[in-house]
Amino acid sequence: MVEAAEEWTPVLRQEVPLRQLNRIARKPPIDIEFQDLTYSVRDSYSGKGWRQLLKSVNGIFRSGELTAIMGPSGAGKSTLLNILAGYVTAGVKGSIKINDRARDMHFFKKMSAYIMQEDIVQPRLTIREAMMFAARLKLGPEIGESEKFSVVEEVIKLLGLEKAMETRSEYLSGGQRKRLAVALELVNNPPVIFLDEPTTGLDNVAIKQCIELLEKITKIGRTVICTIHQPPASLFQNFDQVYVLANGYCVFNGSPSCLVPFLSKANFHCPSTYTPADYIIEIIQSNTETISQLSGGIQNGKTNLLEARNKEPVMRSKSIDMYEIYQDTTPPISSNQDGVFPVSIWGQLVILLSRTFLQMKRNHSLLYIQFIHHLASGLLVGGIFVGLGNDGTQGLALFKYILSVNVFFMYTYVMVPVLMFPLEVKMMKREYFNRWYSLKAYYLAFTISALPLMILLSIMFIMIVYVLSNQPMDLERFAWFTAMGLSIGLCSQGLGFVIGSTFSITNGSVVGSSALAPLLALACYGMGYRAAIEPFMKIMISISYLRFGVVGFSLTLFKNREPLDCDEMYCHYRNTDLLLKDMGMETASSQIQxxxxxxxxxxxxxxxxxxxKYQLTSELRNKIVYLATKIVRQKE
Structure with a gap:
């Protein structure tokens, strides 16, 4: 029996184009074997029982091969890919081996890359800049900038992106964006690359380029596994191995050229007008007998029909033969391969901050919108209450002024993250799962990067409303007024992050506006009751952080102040201490607020x-859901 590995070894020994990358970040070739793989989820329709998405499937995906996982919608393609990539672990039974050893997820995540279906890349960065930021994060500080630049150039040339190297990502075509998504993950030389529907949304030319690109990557010793619904007839033979799923079973596993003979043995004769890929998808859709027959013929994936280079179909054994790939004899430079991340958390923070500030600098439309919003709102609020700051006849109007300032900081800094953060999470999800950086570093960078613009624009707004409303020109009062405004803005921004990281943009917009209404109502409750607020309501109003803002602003403007000007016979709130007393704030402290x-x-x-972290870590989320449903199942 001829082994395909022996026939393919000369091909894999050819000179690898990524010589510099192999020298810097050498990685061993990896074969993936899975046996009796089963995955179950709670039945969402009935609410009772469990539904198996994968049913004891088997297979081997080898280094140097381009493997396509095919099947109709709902067959389990993405599920199998997610499990093999480690994106899903809860509810999985069976064994997954890496080079004939049990998979160690800590090691495997550093050796693999997962390119998701949505090829979202960081905006407002050129290909070269995006690649350099990826290299700085993934290759470590011990490798010089010149060497990182050499690696980036190698990968860009390999993927045919030289002409678009200085083009920003938002101006790339669909095919170029897909290639950039692959290039970003090749920077640290991963031996295994997973791709979920890489041809979705591409035209025929771009699909051809994408498949040829994946072929090129396998020739340098990588294990490339992708899901694909139905490949074009002209490209079906480009795959080294096809793994077809139907209703959670494996119905074919082997070379594309072996598919027609396999179907013929099962008395399914492919018409000349059909492509083999289209024909097998058609006959297995909603036909349980056919699925059972084909799955039995291929032993649910245990049998692997591969075609050797001499075009003779052979039965391949399940043992893993390590392929030899060409490697530069120079020892690898990178010495931090055993660490959790190649770069320390502070190094990640610096790199992410530099990337974020560069993107913010180029996002002119957002800068203009925020500037105009703060300027127009300042002029509007200041214009409504112009000159009332020292008018004893307008005591209640001054209180409305305080509410208006609170509402501005609340809505502005809650809704901006609610509308923008979900998009940020989508872009970050791929980088985080592929271990570019820790979540702590990203969260710190995202938080810190938002501060400078927020502080500058908030101070501009505060100065406008403070001066136009003719508030006391007292440095200490202005400093406290500014501190209160910035603290409300920061707090509101944090609440916006909570909502934005939990919900989509549409749902978050509804939840955000719905949550702010009761907070504002609680902030105003009891004004005019003096100290006669029910004990229960005292607890309730303390739930609203805006209450502390209202009290803090009021104390800043009214406490220990000279009597206001009064042009009438009697001004009830000329003495601002009386206003604080009626509002139940006379004993409050600005510091406490x-x-x-x-x-x-x-x-x-x-x-x-x-x-x-809960949203990003699918493993954690799935484990929680799995354990919860398991407990419910035991009770039932």
């Missing part, structure tokens, strides 16, 4: 981080 707002700010930031 600020501390309370800062405590809420810290709480929201921590909650946003935990929510984001």
């Amino acid at each position: 600020l501390y309370a707002i800062l405590a809420y700010t810290i709480f929201f930031r921590i909650l946003a981080y935990c929510t984001l």
Whole structure:
């Protein structure tokens, strides 16, 4: 029996184009074997029982081969890919081996890359810049900038992106964007690359280029596994191995050229007007007998029909033969391969901050919108209450002024993250799963990068409304007024992060506006009751961080102040201490209000981080859901 590995070894010994990358980040070839792989989820339709998405499937995906996982919708293609990539672990039974050893996820995640179906890449960066940021994060500080640049050039040339090297990502075509997504993951030389529907949304030319690109990657010793619905007839033979799923079973496993003979043995004769890929998809759709027959013929994936280079179909054994690939004899430079990340958390923070600030600098439309929003809002609020700051006849109007400033900081800094953060999470999801950086570093960078613009624009707004409304020109009062405004903005931003990391843009917009209404109502409750607020309501109003903002602003403007000007016979609130007394604030402290707002700010930031980690870590989320449903199942 001829082994295909012996026939393919000369091909894999050819000179590898990524000589510099192999020298810097040498990685061994990896074969993936899975046996009796089963995956079950809770039945969402009936709410009772479990539904098997994969049913004891088997297979081997080898280094140097381009493998396509095919099947109709709902067959389990993406499920199998997610399990092999480690994206899903809860509810999985069976064994997954790497080079004939049990898979160690800590090691495997550093040796693999997962390119998701949505080829979302960082905006407002050129291909060269995006690649360099990826190289700095994935190759470590011990490798010089010149060597990283050499690696980036090698990968760009391999993927045919030289002409678009200085083009920003938002101006790339669909095929170029897909190639860039692959290039970003090749920077650290992963031996295994998973791709979920890489041809989705591409035209025929771009699909051809994409498949040829994946072929090129396999020739340098990589294991490339992708899901694909139905490949074009002209490209079906380009795959080294085809793994067809139907209703959770494997119905074919082997070379494309072996598919027609396999079907013929099962008395399914492919018409000349059909391509083999289209024909097998058609006959297995909703036909359980056919699925059972084909699955039995291929032993649910245990049998692997591969065609050797001499075009003779052979039965390949399940043992893994390590392929030899050409490697430069120079020892690898990178010495941090055993660490969790090649770069320390502080190094990641610096790189991510530099990338974020560059993107913000180029995002002119957002800068203009935020500037105009703060300027127009400042002029509007200041214009409504112009000159009332020292008018004893307008005591209640001054209180409305304080509410208006609170509402501005609340809605502005809650809704911006609600609308923008979900998109940020989508872009970050791929990088985080592929271990570019830790979530702590990203979250710190995202939080810090938002501060400078927020502080500058908030101070501009505060100066406008403070001066136009003719508030006391007292440096200490202005400093406290500014501190209160910034603290409310920071706290609101934290709440926006919580909502934005939990919900989509559409749902988040509804939840955000719905959550702010009761917070504002609680902030105003009891004004005019003096100290006669029910004990229960005192607890309730403390839930609203805006309450502390209203009290803090009021104390800043009214406490220990000279009597206001009065042009009438009697001005009830000329003495501002009386206004504070009627509002039940006479015994309150500005410092306590600020501390309370800062405590809420810290709480929201921590909650946003935990929510984001839960959303990003599918493994954690799936485990929680799996354990919960398992407990319910035991009770039943």
